[in-house]
Amino acid sequence: MGGYGLIDLFAGVGGLDIAARSLGVPAVGIEWDKDVCATRRAAGLATVEGDVRTFSPADFPHANVLAGGPPCQTFSIAGQGVGRRALEGVQHFARRMANREDVSVCLAGTDDPRTGLVLEPLRWVLAAVDAGRPYESVVLEQVPTALPVWETVGKVLLAEGYSVVHGVLNAEEFGVPQTRRRAVLIARRRGVAVLPQSTHRRYRKYVSGSGGDLALPQCVSMGEVLKRDRPFVLVSNYGSFGDPAARGRRTSDQPAPTVTGKINRNRVVTAEGIDLDRLTAAEAGCLQGFPSSHPWAGKGIFQQIGNAMPPRLAEHVLTAALALDHEPAPVRTGGVGRLFGR
Known part of the structure; x- marks a missing residue:
């Protein structure tokens, strides 16, 4: 191209x-x-x-x-x-x-x-x-x-x-x-450099829905891409603001927090606090924007995932950098095949 x-x-x-x-x-x-x-x-x-x-x-x-x-x-x-x-x-x-x-x-x-x-x-x-x-x-x-x-x-x-x-x-x-x-x-080198324009609303904690341009769709949630068999809560493995007891929590109808190399240490629980299976490498990759079938190899796979640039974000950045007339494909959901309500 x-x-x-x-x-x-x-x-x-x-x-x-x-x-x-x-x-x-x-x-x-x-x-x-x-x-x-x-x-x-x-x-x-x-x-x-x-x-x-x-x-x-x-x-x-x-x-x-x-x-x-x-x-x-x-x-x-x-x-x-x-x-x-x-x-x-x-x-x-x-x-x-x-x-x-x-x-x-x-x-x-x-x-x-x-x-x-x-x-x-x-x-x-x-x-x-x-x-x-x-x-x-x-x-x-x-x-x-x-x-x-x-x-x-x-x-x-x-x-x-x-x-x-x-x-x-x-x-x-x-x-x-x-x-x-x-x-x-x-x-x-040629033309005017610009940053890509947002396609979804920004996530804002404690705000119903999402902030930003209401003409845009809400940001994509964990539940939309992971499709586990029930709603869940992702509980951070570390405390917020220096308090070990104040662990961040995101529900499955919200986007995940920043995916790091330690995301597999985060607990996944029901709304009642019952432990569920922790995130797999395939699921962590999906939250980073990779397909569930991505062939992770070698050691330190969660760290590899945590260090990656999300491909979808990269696609928008490259489209802007190269001044391409391109519309990224819709976000794929259901990456790991465990649908709500099954």
Whole structure:
């Protein structure tokens, strides 16, 4: 479609790659984790197993779209100011990279190697520009605390002739049955970069139905995609606001909370508090937006699922980034075949 080809850095299990495939865009993902690579290959996703730092745009000459979600945990605003100091370092190194300075040795000497990894997409973009083959579009995503990093990278891309937009998207506003928030950057070489428009209402706790545009359908619930044989309550495995006893609760007519690698520790109970079967990997994958038949492989499957970008959200982001005339397919429900009322 449109002559696009995508290279996905830090590709994970391939939420972006699956989205690209649904859009008819060939994609190759670079991922270092062997178990994650096993899942990718089982799903038929083109995969290069290795460290993104050992590759460059020249290794993927047919790719004209760059995507990725580099690790950004060091930029958390929590703690003793470590995240703020790391962000200052990123801003400093990004400016030096914009001046075409080689900062690889400096980045390798940082306290946390993830600080350097977050600038890998920028290295790729600048290398492609200097080679005379700039990427047509760039898509970056991570946790909301990474937004200042995308703002820093965005300033460099603006100076290189890109139109840039960034912001935090709510996954449930795009048909994903969970309230996951992602910081997204979209850059376009041609045209004006825009974020995708919501297709569903935002979930708001303690509000009947959902907030947001009443012309949009309500956000998709856990019950719609899991179809267990009775309504249920998902009880968080950790306390809220530092209180171990204050465990978050979502009913099956609501979207799930953010799916993490520990979602299998959450209890599933009836309205009366009777324990039911805990979520399976297939069910956790469905809440992340993968089909129930997705071939998870290797070790740490729940962590693989928790680290993934929801394919449906990725499809909306890529559609906006590539300015495609595409309407994502309706949300599939009944993924695990256990219908209410059976």
